[in-house]
Amino acid sequence: MPSDTPILSLDNLSKTFAVRPVFGRASVVDALRNVSLDLLPGRALALVGESGSGKSTVGKMIVGVHSPTSGRILFEGQDIAAMTSKADQMRYRQAVQMVFQDPFSALNPAHTIRHHLLRALALHQPETDPDAALRSILEDVELDPVSTPDKFPHELSGGQRQRVNFARALAVKARLIVADEPTSMLDVSIRKSVLGLMQRLKSEYGLSILYITHDIATAEYLAEDTAVMFRGQVVEKGPTSQVVGNPQHGYTKLLRAAVPDPALRLTGGDAGFAAQAKFVRETSAHPVSALREISPGHVIAEHAVPAHA
């Protein structure tokens, strides 16, 4: 299989949530609007964008927590909604794993690390020698294979717990990992080691990674490609070097300029930042009318009302 065949494609995906208050009328939230993205084997795609723009919703739809309102999710070309056989569905659930922001939430506090990993191994690799497999997986994620198995989650630091979550994805032989802000609760040194781990999973195991993050510097380090979301739409995507290094959409430019600069003091009177942000938001919220390619693979959205009018 040539490596530029996507392992997963999102094809015009939309998602609408209805919020029903006890009293009053229901309101709807257009969480995703016609999102199309491709994930390639052995590569990472960073998904960045405004808080509430739909990034986690993309991740949750991929792992099946939510189903699309319209559009398709294609796994190696096959529509996952059309997978009828149990075997196909199992294969998909195993291939695609999610790692969450909060390293505490995904582990059961009552069970040891051994229990968590052996369970995953037994379900998905029943033929292998469990103890040898456990040892090798812990080594892969750089956890001590002797002392770690008998520990409970609360006896590990945040970074170690996040490694266990990645180890679990390895145990089920995942091929795509959806990592939703996996390092934002971790401090700089631990963050670096988790990023290094993801880098290795990609280059040594050929895993694909959808890396949802607010941290553009880490996207630059890990991801070959970056997509930027705003209000449920993809407004810019392409090679990270282009999207981050030479942003072209108004929202991406704003995002890039707001990265904290220690030399710049924030004040209450902001000399125009809020006004500029408001302007960019208004113009970027309109429906995307076309995608324009400005260099090979680097596309930006044009909005129904021009963003730079």
Next chain:
Amino acid sequence: MSALLSVKDLRIDYLTSGEPFTAVRDISFEIQLNEILGLAGESGCGKSTVAYALMRLHKPPALVRNGHILFEGRDVLSFCDKELRAWRWSEVSMVFQSAMNSLSPVMTIFRQFYDMLRAQSTVTKAQAQERTAQMLEMVGIPADRMHAHPHQLSGGMRQRVALALALTLKPKLIIMDEPTTALDVVVQREILQEVLRLKDELGFSVLFITHDIALMAQISDRIGIMREGKIVEIGTASQIVTAPKHDYTRSIWDAMPLLAQRPEGMAHAV
């Protein structure tokens, strides 16, 4: 000038099955009126433990072994339950490191504002709705979302609700423990600027805990650097940034990830 908050020789142990673990080792610091004090340090150095103790929210196995916490000269550690209830949230509030610790999963957002407002003074439901709408809009969330439950909001929206709740009763001190980890940098900057604007208007102090030291340098008046339960260095933001005295402070700066290139073509707004 007398300090709003004064912490003296505070020591906090966690009583574990073996030897007690001393997470905070005799630290002392002050927060002045209208001051933003930043607190930085690597994971596990004791920042949240300090924050909980300042609010008197520490619970077993955490135990304050030694020291004093004075708020406007009053001894916080000796407050009775009634004094605590009157003081907490209305005079000092907190944004927790995990937004879900600030919010109840079973109540709508409006309900959580309503309960907080009602506990302080008599308000009608209509007045509470108006205030909730105002606070949500301040953090960039459409007012009609007040009828949602926390799980119907994104991670960053929940964090913004927690921040809005902490500001609602106009306290004198707000403890912010990693208040913007779930936000994109644009919203983060807008909200922090809004906090600064409110501070100019109302006057309050902030203890700002974060692992993002670039952000900390942008917002703090003074910065304390913590390591293994001790404050190893404390000084003005510009001194900590440009002339750190302690090796550990220097090593924090060296470890800071930087973007490959700073953006061109878009001037910084300030």
